[in-house]
Amino acid sequence: MRPLAAILIAAVTLGTVKAYTLFERSLPAPVVIANALDRAAGKFSVEVALTFDAAPDDFALEPLSVLIQLQGSELFRSQERLPAGQAIVLEDVEGVVEGVNSFFIKIAPAESDFTSQRAVRVRVLRDGVAISENTLWSEPGAAVKGIVKIDVKHASAGPHPH
Amino acid sequence: MVRKSHLFLLLAALASTIGAASGQEETEKKIAVCSTTQVADLTRQVVGDRWEVRCILAPGQDPHLYEIKAGDARIVASADLCLENGWHLEGKDWMRTLATTAGKPLVTCADGIAPLKLDQGDEVVHDPHTWFSPRNATIYVRHIVQVVVKIDPQHRSEYEARAELYVSQLRALHTWIQKQVSAIPSDRRILVTSHDAFNYFCREYEFKSAAPAGWSTGDEIGGGVTPERRRQAVESIRKYGVKAIFVETSVNPKLIRQIASDAGVRVGGELYSDSMGGPGSAGEAYIGMMRENVLTIVEALQ
Numbered sequence: 001m002r003p004l005a006a007i008l009i010a011a012v013t014l015g016t017v018k019a020y021t022l023f024e025r026s027l028p029a030p031v032v033i034a035n036a037l038d039r040a041a042g043k044f045s046v047e048v049a050l051t052f053d054a055a056p057d058d059f060a061l062e063p064l065s066v067l068i069q070l071q072g073s074e075l076f077r078s079q080e081r082l083p084a085g086q087a088i089v090l091e092d093v094e095g096v097v098e099g100v101n102s103f104f105i106k107i108a109p110a111e112s113d114f115t116s117q118r119a120v121r122v123r124v125l126r127d128g129v130a131i132s133e134n135t136l137w138s139e140p141g142a143a144v145k146g147i148v149k150i151d152v153k154h155a156s157a158g159p160h161p162h
Numbered sequence: 163m164v165r166k167s168h169l170f171l172l173l174a175a176l177a178s179t180i181g182a183a184s185g186q187e188e189t190e191k192k193i194a195v196c197s198t199t200q201v202a203d204l205t206r207q208v209v210g211d212r213w214e215v216r217c218i219l220a221p222g223q224d225p226h227l228y229e230i231k232a233g234d235a236r237i238v239a240s241a242d243l244c245l246e247n248g249w250h251l252e253g254k255d256w257m258r259t260l261a262t263t264a265g266k267p268l269v270t271c272a273d274g275i276a277p278l279k280l281d282q283g284d285e286v287v288h289d290p291h292t293w294f295s296p297r298n299a300t301i302y303v304r305h306i307v308q309v310v311v312k313i314d315p316q317h318r319s320e321y322e323a324r325a326e327l328y329v330s331q332l333r334a335l336h337t338w339i340q341k342q343v344s345a346i347p348s349d350r351r352i353l354v355t356s357h358d359a360f361n362y363f364c365r366e367y368e369f370k371s372a373a374p375a376g377w378s379t380g381d382e383i384g385g386g387v388t389p390e391r392r393r394q395a396v397e398s399i400r401k402y403g404v405k406a407i408f409v410e411t412s413v414n415p416k417l418i419r420q421i422a423s424d425a426g427v428r429v430g431g432e433l434y435s436d437s438m439g440g441p442g443s444a445g446e447a448y449i450g451m452m453r454e455n456v457l458t459i460v461e462a463l464q
Contacts, residue, residue, distance in 0.1 A: 058297045059333035061304055061325055114337040114344075141337035 041155040042127045044093040046075070048105060049121040054082040057108030057143055069104040070095050081110065096152060103148040105136060114141040122148050192314060195241040197257035198225050199438040200293045201271055201302065203448045205245060207328040208306045208321055212314070216241075218257065221440040224412045226253040230260060238264045243313060245306065248272040249290035251436070269309050271302040278361050291436070294363035296336040299448060300329050335449050336366075342456050343367045345464045353459065354399055354407035356418050359435045363455075372398040374417055387417060399425040406430025406462035411445070412437040430462025 046068065056063035056079050066088060068076040075090055082088070109118050117140050124132040136146040191214045196202035202217035209215065216237055219225055225247070238244060238260045246257035248270030261268040275298045277288035292298040307325045311318045343351070351369040353360050358373040374387050374395040399407065399421070407422055409415035409432050422429050433455045439445030444454045 059300050059329050059336065061307060061322065061329060112333070112336060112340075114340040141340065142333060 038098045038154075040096045040098045040126075040152045043091075044096045045125045045128075046088075046090040046093055046103065047121075047123040047125070048088040048107070049123075050082060050084050050086050050088070050107065051120065052084050052118045053110035054078075054107050055110035056081075057106075058112070060108070060143075064106070065108050067104070067106045071097075071102055072104075075103075098152055098154055101150050101152055103150075104146075105148065106143055106145045108143040109138070112141045116140060118144050120144050124148070124150050126152070192242040193240050194243045194245060194310075195238050195266075196244075197246040197252050198436070200448055200451075201245050201247055203438065203446075204271070204293075204299060204302045204328075205306050207448075208303060208325050209310055210320070210324055212317055212320065213242075213310070218260070219437060221443075221446070222412055222437050225251050225436050228253060228256055230256050234260055235264065238266060241266050243309060244268045245309075246270055247290055247293070249277070249288045249292070251290035267309070269305055271305050272298075273305065275301050278365065280358075280361075289358070289361050291359040292362055293448070294360055294452075295366040296332040296339070296452065297366065298362060300332050303329055303332075331449060335452055339367060339452065339456050342460050343369075345460055347464075349402075350405060350463050352398070352402050352404050352463075354395060354404055354418075354421075355433060355435065356408075356410040356413040356415070357435070359410065360433075370402075374421060392417075392421065395421055396425045399427050408433045408458070408462070410435035411439065428462075431458040433458060 054065040056065050064077055064079055065082060066078040073095055075093060105122060107120050118138045119135050122134045122136060123130050132150040134148045136144050138144040193214045194205050195216045196205055198219050199217055199221055202215050206215045218234055219228060244261040244266045246252055246268060249272045258268060272290060272292045275292045280287045280289050303325050307321055310321050353364055353369045354372045360371055364371040372395050374392045404427055406428050407418060408430050409418045411432055411434050434445040434451040438451045445451035
């Protein structure tokens with residue numbers, strides 16, 4: 001009788017530990033809330049000027065021609081072919097905060113010629129005034145891909161583009 | 163005392179059984195069974211060590227001529243997912259037969275690729291050798307990511323991260339190939355191989371192709387060697403002054419050697435075609451296979 005009781009107690013103990021472990025793992029991951037940042041005052045817009053034909057990227061998981069994100073949130077995407085010279089203008093961009101803002105920009109060229117490097121001109125405007133102008137270059141044959149960082153100060157302090 | 167030691171052993175056995183069962187639950191891998199070595203390698207690039215990837219074909223085996231073996235059904239029975247190249251690369255659709263018989267989900271990696279249509283009289287056949295363009299290999303990767311994420315959504319970000327990195331390597335491979343083949347003058351870009359496997363490579367990198375055997379080494383419509391094709395291959399070699407022709411790793415080299423002798427041209431080397439290389443060879447992975455092929459072609463034709 002005693003051995004049986006010992007086995008039973010051991011099984012119940014181990015089972016409880018295992019059940020607790022499984023339960024703990026099944027709990028959703030804690031949500032980490034980033035430090036709240038102050039939204040910057042003013043109307044922001046982004047202009048991307050193409051110097052080459054853009055087309056859906058054949059070497060990407062999603063065949064996009066254009067992808068623009070702000071702090072990881074999508075602002076614009078396209079799977080269309082876009083001609084050289086066309087400007088992509090995003091008005092009233094939401095989510096610009098006081099402090100550093102990172103715009104991720106990816107534009108895929110229609111031709112993947114290994115000899116050519118491509119460029120796009122990126123302007124960020126606040127209330128119609130350019131606060132940042134950058135040129136992003138590609139590796140030969142690759143898509144133009146890069147991050148434009150701007151440091152947006154409190155409205156009275158004025159912008160400080162990087 | 164004896165009783166106590168028995169009790170201890172019993173408890174130890176019980177604890178180890180429970181431990182082993184829980185450990186198995188945590189480490190049990192899902193299994194993907196692939197038809198060809200190329201599909202298996204591309205799948206490995208996406209799933210990493212998270213899945214076990216098994217391949218029906220061994221390196222060097224010809225998918226057109228393969229016949230189902232007794233052990234294949236057992237391998238497929240263990241699968242969570244089956245993947246094939248498709249478009250009848252697997253002669254008489256042997257992978258489809260295996261997956262359907264076992265009731266397993268099957269993904270056709272060539273689906274969605276712009277096909278090269280081979281006119282075979284009454285029938286039009288889609289050339290199944292799609293992987294020879296890295297652009298098309300990206301489409302294989304997209305299919306693979308989609309399906310593994312569906313089966314194992316918990317590790318989605320991991321699969322997508324691997325796939326993102328891999329397709330960027332495919333882009334680098336593509337631009338590298340463009341650069342390498344630019345060393346071959348355009349009038350010398352004629353690729354003569356054992357069978358018609360390199361049409362997608364030729365379309366991508368502006369080569370002309372010629373082969374004594376059709377799109378399949380088997381007896382499907384448009385496949386196999388005909389005297390007419392053999393004659394045309396020899397004529398093309400003479401007409402265009404081809405510098406070298408190539409044997410393939412998965413096809414008997416005898417015919418190409420005879421043609422080389424008839425046309426008075428040298429054999430430029432061996433290309434990986436319908437199957438990749440064995441473990442330890444440069445062609446054991448897709449990117450290595452493509453790199454070795456390109457180096458062989460450029461060295462022989464430039």
